[in-house]
Amino acid sequence: MLLKNRLGDAPKVYFKPEFQNCPHCERKLQRSHTAWHKKISTLDGVIDAWSMAYTCKNPDCPHAGTSYKSAEAEMLSMKHSSYGYDVLCLVGELRFKRHMMVKELADALNERGVKTSERHAQNLYERYQVLLAASLDDHVRKVLAETTEQNGGIILSMDGVQPEKGNETLYVLREVFSGTVLAAQNMKSGTAAELQTLIKPIIELGFPIVGIVSDGQHSIRLAFEDLLPDVPYQYCQYHYLKDIAKPVVDADRKLKTELKKSLRGIRDIERKIEKAESRAKENVNAAASASEHEQATAQMAEAGIAKKYIAATRALLLEDGDPPLELPGMLIYERAQAIQASLIRCLDKKGALAPRRFRQNIQQNRTDDLHLR
Numbered sequence: 001m002l003l004k005n006r007l008g009d010a011p012k013v014y015f016k017p018e019f020q021n022c023p024h025c026e027r028k029l030q031r032s033h034t035a036w037h038k039k040i041s042t043l044d045g046v047i048d049a050w051s052m053a054y055t056c057k058n059p060d061c062p063h064a065g066t067s068y069k070s071a072e073a074e075m076l077s078m079k080h081s082s083y084g085y086d087v088l089c090l091v092g093e094l095r096f097k098r099h100m101m102v103k104e105l106a107d108a109l110n111e112r113g114v115k116t117s118e119r120h121a122q123n124l125y126e127r128y129q130v131l132l133a134a135s136l137d138d139h140v141r142k143v144l145a146e147t148t149e150q151n152g153g154i155i156l157s158m159d160g161v162q163p164e165k166g167n168e169t170l171y172v173l174r175e176v177f178s179g180t181v182l183a184a185q186n187m188k189s190g191t192a193a194e195l196q197t198l199i200k201p202i203i204e205l206g207f208p209i210v211g212i213v214s215d216g217q218h219s220i221r222l223a224f225e226d227l228l229p230d231v232p233y234q235y236c237q238y239h240y241l242k243d244i245a246k247p248v249v250d251a252d253r254k255l256k257t258e259l260k261k262s263l264r265g266i267r268d269i270e271r272k273i274e275k276a277e278s279r280a281k282e283n284v285n286a287a288a289s290a291s292e293h294e295q296a297t298a299q300m301a302e303a304g305i306a307k308k309y310i311a312a313t314r315a316l317l318l319e320d321g322d323p324p325l326e327l328p329g330m331l332i333y334e335r336a337q338a339i340q341a342s343l344i345r346c347l348d349k350k351g352a353l354a355p356r357r358f359r360q361n362i363q364q365n366r367t368d369d370l371h372l373r
């Protein structure tokens with residue numbers, strides 16, 4: 001038994017199923033409960049992983065109530081283990097290639113920041129052997145048959161773990177509903193053709209495969225697409241986001257800078273409005289007739305509206321978003337467009353009174369927007 005707090009504080013990472021819609025009826029899956037949560041020691045540090053289960057709540061679906069979990073969360077660690085596959089894989093390598101003894105294994109892991117003891121190192125080494133021995137025995141067949149009966153099919157996922165650059169990669173093929181390891185093998189190159197030797201025997205068992213999940217790795221994708229071209233394919237969001245996030249976030253930062261530049265004149269406009277407002281105020285006080293008073297009051301009201309637009313535009317500049325999921329540049333762009341559309345509607349209402357030059361400016365800015373894309 002591991003002590004709950006052995007791993008200390010760790011960042012929480014929530015995992016949702018890769019499939020957002022029910023593979024049977026296409027209805028959007030809804031959050032149902034926490035499938036599990038545990039702290040996992042990886043070579044990159046400890047994470048507090050939460051696997052959230054989603055279900056199909058369509059009463060007409062033949063598999064309503066089936067729980068879907070994140071394949072990626074399952075890929076983090078073996079069942080009942082708080083060590084990541086990368087740690088497991090490193091232990092295998094250190095033991096088999098460098099013939100380390102258990103004491104040396106524990107020291108090597110601790111040196112890399114993975115807190116462990118001799119007993120745990122021994123346990124990891126045994127687990128590594130169990131993993132590689134995974135075979136399609138009767139037990140696995142039985143689990144797959146039960147999974148199919150309960151869920152209408154099986155979902156396959158594959159992941160490659162490489163603890164050290166340039167060494168062999170451990171490929172693990174898994175069934176996602178049950179979390180069962182179907183095959184695991186160390187490979188030097190891991191070409192699509194090599195990976196298919198792990199996948200084919202599963203397909204030959206004949207259970208309906210309703211989905212596939214993997215990280216974006218090209219050879220894994222090819223291997224599956226070739227063998228199962230018609231099965232829906234999903235990428236791990238966490239992996240995928242980490243990979244695509246950087247260029248997208250960089251491009252978004254550029255967009256944000258450009259947009260901010262285009263809003264530079266805001267202080268001048270603010271001053272003009274303030275002047276117009278105080279002039280209107282004076283006119284209200286000095287009004288000699290009812291109609292003059294009415295006109296001046298309307299000018300005051302207009303200045304008030306213009307100030308609100310300025311406030312909305314100022315608020316834009318403070319938008320930080322939450323990259324990579326909420327990109328600040330995109331957010332500013334979308335909101336600026338909404339403000340612009342509202343301004344045009346406002347001017348249209350005012351009709352002929354709207355200064356022509358202002359309208360032209362807005363049209364001009366619209367075409368400037370197009371250049372930003």
Ligand SMILES: [Zn+2]
Nearest residue numbers: 022025056061
């Ligand atoms: Zn359904």
